[in-house]
Structure formats: structure tokens, C-alpha cells
Amino acid sequence: MSLACCIPVAEGVYCIACARWLWLKFLYNAGHESENWSLATTEEFEPIPRYCRLILSVYEDDLRNPLWAPPGGYGINPDWVLLRKDYEETLGRVSPYMIYLDHDHGDVVLGVRGLNLAKESDYAVLLDNKLGQTKFCGxxxxxxxxxxxVWIFESECEVLRELVEKNPGYTLTFVGHSLGAGVVSLLTIVALQKQDRLGNIERKRIRCFAIAPPRCMSLNLAVRYADVINSVVLQDDFLPRTTTALEDVFKSLVCLPCLLCVMCVKDTCTMEEKMLKDPRRLYAPGRLYHIVERKPFRIGRFPPVVKTAVPVxxxxxHLVLSCNATSDHAIIWIERESQKALDG
Incomplete structure (x- = not known):
């Protein structure tokens, strides 16, 4: 068969593959993922809005005169903020964070903010990765x-140890959003591996809440630490579903059609069983909480329902083709909808 005949055949196969991919994508919605999950209880989901507001407060320069506080304020006591570090103090190794001693809830909290679109150092953290590059904890x-x-742990472990020892009944909680969610998820595993440096705190007193996290650990780790790490995802949020290398996502700002073509062929030709068998593939960490507030082929938002599971x-x-895929990543929306779910 001549080359001139092969080209139309190849184009036809490619078009059929793309059409199949688009058909499957348009039929796929966020509700498919959690339709068989259990409903989360009020007790286990109760801290989420509070931790969202605490993370939001990390964005403020002056907590006594906040600029972006939601109605009712952040609900935190500025006198209980023990430590805050900005980009100058973190040397660009990680986004800003703070340590908060919550006497009302018996909690020592370390909160890390999300990606700053204007900071090159945050992009450097996200892009520093290749598939299978780093083995850790099995x-x-x-x-x-x-x-x-690791940088946060080495910088703050003495402070955290002192707080844990001075407040023996308190929990130690790591919380973060987006980039910060990935950092605190791995920080939690580091802390569990080095409990002696935190005063041998019991595992049951360590918790992590990753709000809209990136895919940061392999499946075996995600399941093994599901008793400690919790991920919260609002409806169609793109980041916990982004399997494409983040470097390629940023390159797509220059050539989005190229990325879509690669994703199209990859999703069409790769069997799900093969994906699950790859031990290097990264996933959203821990136990998953999925806030579902929209239904297929229905207009508007509905009272949010929170589903939870530790799925394999x-x-x-899969990415969800939705106009809300980016807005569902915003922590202000996650805070509002999680509070609605709790109130409802």
C-alpha cells in the first residue's frame, strides 16, 4: 500500500479515536466517581469549613485588619497564631504557611496556602517531578x-514538638489547599516516619486535610495512610484529576491543541487496568471526600451532598469536561459549599 493511501486511513482512525474520546468525555460526569460511596457523617466532616477559613487567613497580611475575610470573618484568634512565614522566610522552598494553636478545638494546626500565580518559586515546586522519579516509604x-x-518539617519540628508536649491532649493537624495540600500530605507521612522528633506523638493524634490536592503519591501510599490523610474535592475540580504531567499543562498555555491531541490518544488507547497496575502513577491522597452539588443535564446548583470512600x-x-472545572478548585467556593453541606 502506497504512502498516499496510508495517510487517509491513518487520519480516519485518528478521527474515530478522537470522536470516541469526546463521546466518552461528554458522557462522563463527576457523579460517576462517587455514586456508590457512603455519605459522610456530620462529625467527620465538621472541621472542613473551619480549616478552609484558616487556610484563607494565610493569604492575609494583617489578621487584625483582614482584607478578604468571608462573612462572619475567619473565626480565628490572631493571638493564637504562633508563627507565620512568607516567601522571603521560606526562601522560595514552599508557599507561605502558619502555625495556629486552636484552644477551642484542642488542635495544633499547620496551614499552607495554595499556588501563587505570580511566584515563579511555586511553579518550580510543582514542575520538579517526573513519573517514577522519587521512591519514598515503599x-x-x-x-x-x-x-x-521535608523543608517545613526540618524548619518547624522543634516548634511542633514543644507545642505537642505542652498540650498533651491536643491533635496535630496539617492542612493545605492546592499546592499546599500536596505539601501537607507528604509532610504528614514524613511526620509519621519521624514521630520521635515530635515527642513520639501517637499516630491517632496526627491528622491531615488536603483541600483540592494535586496527585502526589502512589496508590499504595494513598490507601495506607487513609486513616490519617483526608482529601476534599469539590465536584469537577481539575487538579486531583490531572494525570498529565504538570509541566505539560503549563506548556499547553502556548499550545493547548497539542496537549489535547496527546491526551485524546492517551486516554483512548490506554486501558484502565494498565493504569492501575503502574506503581509509579500518582493519585489524590488518603480518604476522599467528594462534595457533589450539580447533576448531569440539570441547570443550577443543588444542596451539596458529601460522599466518602477509600477507593482503589x-x-x-478522568478529567471532567465542565465549565466549572477551574472554579471548583477555588478554596472560597470549597469553604462555602462545605459549610452548606454541613448546615444542610
């Missing part, structure tokens, strides 16, 4: 996020 993790987590398959495997 699995694979995101290289840049692990380095940021359907762990936010």
Missing part, C-alpha cells in the same frame, strides 16, 4: 512537593 511521590514537605479504582481517574 511507594512513589511527587519530588518537588516532598522536598517542600475510580480515584478521580
Amino acid at each position: 511507594g512513589y511521590v511527587h519530588n518537588g512537593l516532598l522536598k517542600a514537605a 479504582d475510580k480515584r478521580f481517574e
